[in-house]
Amino acid sequence: MITKKENNVQDAINGIENGMTIMFGGFGLCGIPENTIAALVNTSISDLTCISNNAGVDDFGLGLLLQKKQIKKMISSYVGENAEFERQMLSGELEVELTPQGTLAERCRAAQAGIPAFFTPAGYGTEVAEGKEAREFNGKMHIMEEAFKADFAIVKAWKGDEAGNLIFKGTARNFNACMAGAGKITIAEVEELVPVGSLDPNQIHIPGIMVQRIFQGEKFEKRIEQRTVRARN
Numbered sequence: 001m002i003t004k005k006e007n008n009v010q011d012a013i014n015g016i017e018n019g020m021t022i023m024f025g026g027f028g029l030c031g032i033p034e035n036t037i038a039a040l041v042n043t044s045i046s047d048l049t050c051i052s053n054n055a056g057v058d059d060f061g062l063g064l065l066l067q068k069k070q071i072k073k074m075i076s077s078y079v080g081e082n083a084e085f086e087r088q089m090l091s092g093e094l095e096v097e098l099t100p101q102g103t104l105a106e107r108c109r110a111a112q113a114g115i116p117a118f119f120t121p122a123g124y125g126t127e128v129a130e131g132k133e134a135r136e137f138n139g140k141m142h143i144m145e146e147a148f149k150a151d152f153a154i155v156k157a158w159k160g161d162e163a164g165n166l167i168f169k170g171t172a173r174n175f176n177a178c179m180a181g182a183g184k185i186t187i188a189e190v191e192e193l194v195p196v197g198s199l200d201p202n203q204i205h206i207p208g209i210m211v212q213r214i215f216q217g218e219k220f221e222k223r224i225e226q227r228t229v230r231a232r233n
């Protein structure tokens, strides 16, 4: 059996370089690959294009990479809770491509499944449709969206084994499930890395073939409450 286990996060991120396109799983502050993000923050890697549902908050998630100005472009759906993101976008320092949330998910899933493009009605007649092929299906206009092309996909799971099989917990499944296998190399950080054979095959959400590198994260924060409070204020 080929082991995909990396001994630490530094080994897991080997090969990530300036200017690359990287997908990050997570929704809200749930299921964020935070150990990998922390390791990237400790490098001088810059000019990244990040594909992620959100841009984190000021002190968590992709917000940490934004603070260090390591991101050149964000492709996201929901970006409303990060002051530094807003500042960089309005000043023109950061390129931003906003995309409907379902389209974002499907562009990941298409990349995962090897489907080059698909048609969706979301965004037709808006700025999102600019420059895209439009076609009518069943009396309704659709636009063509292309699968993402990412150098790395970085996901967070609850449990995984050395063959890369993954189990997510609760809502942390979110974008992690459609991003696993959607980059040239998928890195999975897990709360618990277990020997092959110890996961119940019926519980596995992502088969190991989608994952090239796996490691056990050292520290996972519980941040849901903090963001709920911020959002209300």
Ligand SMILES: CC(=O)CC(=O)O
Residues within 6 Å of the ligand: 026, 027, 028, 029, 053, 054, 077, 078
């Ligand atoms: C509302 C959302 O789309 C959640 C997020 O911040 O990812």
